[in-house]
Amino acid sequence: MKISIFGYGNIGSALTKQLTRAGHEVVLSGRDLEKAGAVASQYGATVLSIAEAAKASDVLVLAVHFDAVKDIVAAAGDLSGKVLIDPTNPLTADYMGLTLGYSTSASEEIAKLVPNANVVKAFNTLFAQVIDQGAEFGNAQASGFIAGDDAAAKQTVGTVLTSLGYSVVDAGGLVNARYLEPLAGLNIYLGYGAGRGTQIAPTWLAR
Numbered sequence: 001m002k003i004s005i006f007g008y009g010n011i012g013s014a015l016t017k018q019l020t021r022a023g024h025e026v027v028l029s030g031r032d033l034e035k036a037g038a039v040a041s042q043y044g045a046t047v048l049s050i051a052e053a054a055k056a057s058d059v060l061v062l063a064v065h066f067d068a069v070k071d072i073v074a075a076a077g078d079l080s081g082k083v084l085i086d087p088t089n090p091l092t093a094d095y096m097g098l099t100l101g102y103s104t105s106a107s108e109e110i111a112k113l114v115p116n117a118n119v120v121k122a123f124n125t126l127f128a129q130v131i132d133q134g135a136e137f138g139n140a141q142a143s144g145f146i147a148g149d150d151a152a153a154k155q156t157v158g159t160v161l162t163s164l165g166y167s168v169v170d171a172g173g174l175v176n177a178r179y180l181e182p183l184a185g186l187n188i189y190l191g192y193g194a195g196r197g198t199q200i201a202p203t204w205l206a207r
């Protein structure tokens, strides 16, 4: 699959590494194409401007802080029909709380910015260090939670997660990003606040 990633920080780099490894064609983009190039060249990804990267792929990843999404959207042009993977968590400055929730979520606010795109929450409960190292934890696979309102878009994102080895958990409509963002908050607390480190991931068991 051809996938454009906006942002070449922790999440953008880890996804570029694992998506290229899984055989996807990755376009990396952001506001500094030299920085994007430094990451892309390590993994055989290509670099395009934000507008070109948005045109180039049907699946786009918003690997930037929630507050920066509006800048990406403004530079991207027409996003009609695009699958927009949203890993963002609207974190407070100390990373120990959320700046919005309960009656909305980062994903729903992004969907308001780009009503013609298909926003799917995914990857937000996975530390970048987990994405970088891969989905396997011994014999178990980390869960890849998805929430979104378009069935085909969710199917596409599920295929991406499966290709990386995650066990897909369909968490329902985009409104349930209101649950997935606090779940990421708990994960961040456990990893950093409680000192358990970043090789942890929330996983849903069934029997």
Ligand SMILES: NC(=O)c1ccc[n+]([C@@H]2O[C@H](COP(=O)([O-])OP(=O)(O)OC[C@H]3O[C@@H](n4cnc5c(N)ncnc54)[C@H](OP(=O)(O)O)[C@@H]3O)[C@@H](O)[C@H]2O)c1
Residues within 6 Å of the ligand: 006, 007, 008, 009, 010, 011, 012, 030, 031, 032, 035, 062, 063, 064, 065, 066, 067, 068, 071, 072, 087, 088, 089, 090, 091, 123, 124, 125, 126, 127, 128, 129, 184
């Ligand atoms: N890190 C994690 O473990 C983790 C886990 C789950 C979800 N997330 C979420 O994933 C997103 C990315 O996190 P991260 O840790 O990868 O962040 P990061 O390492 O700080 O990278 C942020 C990226 O956003 C770019 N950026 C910042 N402001 C921008 C703007 N105004 N316009 C365009 N690009 C801008 C930065 O580019 P410059 O270098 O040019 O500023 C950089 O490429 C966040 O929403 C975060 O909540 C993170």
